[in-house]
Amino acid sequence: MTRDQNGKTYQEFVAYGQAKTANMLMAVSLAEKLGSKGLRAFSLHPGVILTNLANHLDLEKDVIGPLRKSKPLCLTL
Numbered sequence: 001m002t003r004d005q006n007g008k009t010y011q012e013f014v015a016y017g018q019a020k021t022a023n024m025l026m027a028v029s030l031a032e033k034l035g036s037k038g039l040r041a042f043s044l045h046p047g048v049i050l051t052n053l054a055n056h057l058d059l060e061k062d063v064i065g066p067l068r069k070s071k072p073l074c075l076t077l
Contacts, residue, residue: 026043027042027043028043
């Protein structure tokens, strides 16, 4: 959990999940709105990029713990 510039706390991985969900919902909306014009919209996983970001994570505190506490999210399309 981290504090933003206003002092409010947020969970980084929950925020990341919400952003990815918003990307998927945007693609669904665009596909629905533009499909009749022959256009398609996709939301893709960006893949894995090798960086040193994981060096700054405490696996239990930053990954496993928040996942245990988060509510499951299901989206059926």
